[in-house]
Amino acid sequence: MPFEDTSCPIPMKEFATSTTEHRKTISLPPECFWDPVFYRFELDAVWGRDWFCAGRATDIPNPGDYYTITAGQEPLLIVRQRDGSVRVLANVCQHRGQLLLTGNGNVPQIRCPMHSWTYDLSGGLTFAPGFEEDPTFGAPDICLPEIRSEVWEGFLFVTFDKAVAGIGKRLAKLKRQLANYRLSGLRSPAPLEFVRHDWNWKIYADECYHCTYLHARSFGSMFPVPPSAIDEECEYNDADNGIMAYTLIGRHLDASPTRTGKSLHPILPDLTETQRSRIAYITVAPNLLIVAMPDKVKYWVWLPAGPTASYLGVTNTFPEAVLGDPKFEEHARMEAEDLRTTAEEDLEGWKRYQLGIGSRFAPRGRLSGFEKTLGRLQDWLVAHYRAAESG
Numbered sequence: 001m002p003f004e005d006t007s008c009p010i011p012m013k014e015f016a017t018s019t020t021e022h023r024k025t026i027s028l029p030p031e032c033f034w035d036p037v038f039y040r041f042e043l044d045a046v047w048g049r050d051w052f053c054a055g056r057a058t059d060i061p062n063p064g065d066y067y068t069i070t071a072g073q074e075p076l077l078i079v080r081q082r083d084g085s086v087r088v089l090a091n092v093c094q095h096r097g098q099l100l101l102t103g104n105g106n107v108p109q110i111r112c113p114m115h116s117w118t119y120d121l122s123g124g125l126t127f128a129p130g131f132e133e134d135p136t137f138g139a140p141d142i143c144l145p146e147i148r149s150e151v152w153e154g155f156l157f158v159t160f161d162k163a164v165a166g167i168g169k170r171l172a173k174l175k176r177q178l179a180n181y182r183l184s185g186l187r188s189p190a191p192l193e194f195v196r197h198d199w200n201w202k203i204y205a206d207e208c209y210h211c212t213y214l215h216a217r218s219f220g221s222m223f224p225v226p227p228s229a230i231d232e233e234c235e236y237n238d239a240d241n242g243i244m245a246y247t248l249i250g251r252h253l254d255a256s257p258t259r260t261g262k263s264l265h266p267i268l269p270d271l272t273e274t275q276r277s278r279i280a281y282i283t284v285a286p287n288l289l290i291v292a293m294p295d296k297v298k299y300w301v302w303l304p305a306g307p308t309a310s311y312l313g314v315t316n317t318f319p320e321a322v323l324g325d326p327k328f329e330e331h332a333r334m335e336a337e338d339l340r341t342t343a344e345e346d347l348e349g350w351k352r353y354q355l356g357i358g359s360r361f362a363p364r365g366r367l368s369g370f371e372k373t374l375g376r377l378q379d380w381l382v383a384h385y386r387a388a389e390s391g
């Protein structure tokens with residue numbers, strides 16, 4: 001990582017009160033949400049040293065299918081190989097550093113538009129015009145650097161760290177707990193789309209304190225969320241492995257935030273009655289939110305794009321048979337329409353957070369008893385800050 005030597009501009013002792021060890025847990029220092037030096041520190045401490053989610057490998061089923069993301073300053077290319085595996089490559093031409101591919105699609109090979117340097121799907125350089133006769137040019141040694149990756153239940157995880165333990169190990173218990181959702185077989189109707197926003201990536205941190213208030217007339221009118229319906233001590237919580245979660249307890253089986261109050265799509269066939277009466281919001285730190293619902297699994301992925309900029313992708317996944325259902329499009333449209341106001345309220349809320357947090361009067365306020373996921377996430381973040389700062 002390019003920022004390895006950046007040390008934290010905020011003294012480590014400042015973070016102690018933002019952990020749950022401190023009984024009166026307060027939010028992170030406001031600078032964590034805008035300071036460019038802290039941002040560079042965090043790019044290394046969090047994004048350079050642990051796994052993060054980079055979308056779903058199920059979005060690229062065929063050889064040559066690809067999509068691109070940018071995590072901090074690292075443009076990455078995720079491409080399905082001819083042998084069926086997935087590789088994550090630096091999306092940077094090894095000639096003079098130009099960005100190679102954009103968006104998503106299918107390619108037989110990876111070609112730089114600037115000077116036509118061409119790589120095979122595994123990243124090996126196969127063609128560089130003008131160097132055919134040059135014995136000093138070492139084409140066989142030139143390739144797009146590969147970044148370590150692992151597919152877990154269809155989700156693609158990436159790390160720049162060669163030593164950190166595998167993500168499969170970290171998420172083994174969660175895999176067992178979510179077995180009935182058959183995650184690895186779920187597909188989205190279209191590849192995930194990332195939208196750039198003008199706020200720090202940590203602002204997406206999930207909690208349901210705001211559900212009862214910000215979403216009272218939208219989400220709350222379709223799926224009532226009195227504080228008693230929020231179970232912050234649910235079984236998915238696994239602090240040691242960076243998993244923080246709560247469940248919403250529905251008033252009836254297959255309850256869902258739609259205008260009918262019921263799930264619109266066919267119910268996932270293997271769920272228990274308890275699973276059918278819950279919506280589980282499971283954060284896998286630092287950047288994946290899995291929302292396990294009776295008829296689908298929704299997920300959110302966010303990536304840093306600058307001290308006050310980020311990318312967000314949100315989509316739903318379903319069993320393949322449901323995607324082919326003649327009613328699918330209609331139900332998906334109704335559902336999106338029903339949740340439109342809730343989504344707009346969240347965007348407005350996140351925007352206001354960034355607008356306020358830069359103020360000289362921005363506080364480090366107390367976290368409420370309904371923001372336990374946030375406290376647990378802060379524990380995870382502070383542990384990473386401390387580990388990076390101590391070398």
Ligand SMILES: [Fe+2]
Nearest residue numbers: 210211215346
């Ligand atoms: Fe919300």
